Amino acid sequence: MTSSALPLSGWTVSLDLWGTLITGGDRQAAADWRLTEFRRVLDAYGHHPSPEKLSTIVRRTREKVAHQQRTTGAQPDVEAQVGAVLDELGIDRDEPDLLKLLLAVHTHAVLRACPQPIPGAVAALDAIKAAGGRLVLTSNSLATPPDVHRLLLSDLGLLDRFDDVLFSGDLGVAKPRPEVFTAGAARAGMPLDRIVHVGDDPLTDVDGALGAGCHAVHYNPRRKAARPHVPDYADHAELPALLVSLHGAAAAEPISRSASND
Template sequence: MTPVAAGPLESWVVSVDLWGTLITYGDREAEAAWRIREFETVLAEFGHDLPDDQVRDAILAVRADTQRRQRTTGEQPPVRGQVEQMLTVMGLSPGTRLVDTLLVPHTHAVLRACPDLIPGAHSALWALRQAGARLVLTSNTLATPASVSRLILDDHDLTTVFDATVFSSDVGLAKPRREMFAAVATAAGTDLNRVVHVGNSLTTDIHGALNAGCRAVLFNPRGKPCPTGVRDITSLDQMPTAVLATCS
């Protein structure tokens, strides 16, 4: 019997970012508006009738600060801590029952944004699998923990494509920290130098991956300047070819 030839990516792991790479961010204004409305409703039920601007400003300020810290330092603030900080900024005491109640709209608001699949995602991922690569989804989370992110993966039929998933809310640290990419290598049972990471952020995806000892491909539909030696793609149907070239 003639042995089946190994695919060209048989010994490689392809790590792929989620937000902005495989799915859109959706309607962020709708997400923010729903979170703010739900917070106001819950706060009123608990006897806190605050001005709309006070609630909105606290939520948006904490979210912006959380995102900045994550992207620059790889810090992964727990969702509970985010809600507690929002209440503190509002001048309220973050009691256990109130925080527990607010966690639901805080972590599920992203579903109101209706994130959509970026064209070419499925075909590119399956082409990589057919080339022999193992696939790992590698995603930072902010207000959306791994449990809710997995609902989104299921909605877009992405769950079965991946051999493993690595979420920053599970690791306790976020990209660009080396530990996130080390978790990818561990999940796939390989070394960091056999990992190619594909993502849309120069800071968290590209520099993070390169500094960890991985290779990288930039998903770059807007044509941002790309670091020397890093391949970039403007559409996902170019991903398999770019990954193959990066590994050669």
């Protein structure tokens, strides 16, 4: 079979990372390690905030930037996140190498969570590729910068499966902003209506993709209420066939792009 005859030839399949392709892992283990190492560094500099105070400030800072990113598409600066923690503790962020050391802890804590591919995800990627689809990873990054994400993906055997990788930390904007998806289209050399984005978040993945002019598929393993007219699936084994059927439907009649507030 020639490449032009493959069912997904000429299409880009964009996929979210966290919660779509890989699990969050043991988030508590990552949070505990971050706090333990933060305290170790601060103790070495003569600062001794209580564990409860430090935990509260770190958690509050993370929740604030995560909310801003998810609702506005603003990409938070990782160094600013650590700096905000020091500011709230009343510690001079310009103490020699202090910010640098805390930044290394903050950005690598996710590796302690040991995230793993969601069952069926790797097989689905391989099947999409075999069907002629161009695979792109489109992921927001928060405390974990793109270089650490790439290390994680490489360790999980996922990085080389993608034709392109887009992280919000590289782009300077985050999903659900349309610029994320238009950047992916420009790099693929494809129009937006030849891109299908797959993700688990109704706001950042589904509404974001539809708002940019892409198609959207909702990974919905718990079968929660989904956006009207947006295809969803619960098991990654279903995804390749679903994409092929959507490709056929789009060839006959464009997939409906409902408004994000339908």
